[in-house]
Amino acid sequence: MAENLLDDCVMTTRLDAVLNWGRRNSLWPLPFGTACCAIEFMSMMASRYDFSRFGAEALRFSPRQSDLLLVLGTVTHKQAPVLRQIYAQMAEPKWVISVGACASSGGIYRTYATLQGIDRVIPVDVYVPGCPPRPETIILGAMKLQEKITKESFRDRKEHLEAFYRSWDEQQARQAQGRTEFQAVRDMVVEAGETGQQRIW
């Protein structure tokens, strides 16, 4: 019997499981550092906390080459279209970790200038609390993301990615009417707030 000859050399599994195993253990982070959370992130990447233990030591500063967007710090309304463009440029599969109070909710900046949470303009997978969070906390966030990736089916992400690209088309349509990208995104955020939607995608 051929199976008996192979014995321990062959293991059967599901395609999802083996691909997700590979994906979760080789995340390529793109740091979008705008504030003090980025300093904690540097500490997390350095030797003391050593994020490479989780297979994510290869930082890429190009969205084309990365699959984990780490948003580290305050994002203003003026930066919102930049963040959306970076997210749109990343190739699937892509995940987002929102690090710190500012990225997750606007934090202490409840003003006209600050986006009240990046989940209003791009999809977010894991929120890390703290102001700024300690490196251990960010690592815990990354581990939670790894758990999420393990359980993920390929079809799971389809819905919110489609919603994001619909909002992307809406933004392009508004820009075609002469709005700047800043005002187009801000108008969409304000309108979403008026209609009770938490997000524009």
Add this chain to the structure above:
Amino acid sequence: MIIGRIEEAKPGLVLDHHAFRGDSTAVALPERLLELAAFLFEEGFQQLLDVTAVDWYERDPRFDVVYHFLNLTTQDRLRVKIRLREGQAAPSLTGRFHSADWSEREVFDLFGIPFTGHPNLERLLMWRDFPGHPLRKDFPLDGGDAFCTGDTGTSYAGRPCSMEL
């Protein structure tokens, strides 16, 4: 000290002046600001550190535009204020002080005070089609974003207001 010299050389140029803990402030007429700046420059106040503004919402000339000068040889500092009604333009100091360029753009952006003679009077911080001027007292703190403070239509001072200022 410098204020005494201004009053001696150019009577009437300084409308009012006061000092607090060694910081002198002079109040001047907007129309004579360029004349005052020229005199200060000759006296050695050759660095313009900052241009900013104050919105005194209920006062009649609503805005103060504040200039901070530094005398590079004596390290003396002088603050000059001019008072402007809403919509009234201030003369630009860019002809003499290059540092006034971005500072005046910032004041124009955040307070909506125009500067006559500025080479490129565009918004500095906010984007081009941003509605309103954020540092005015009647600008809503949340900028019209209902999820920000939850009381859109109310300014920082608690007064009703609109985005189109």
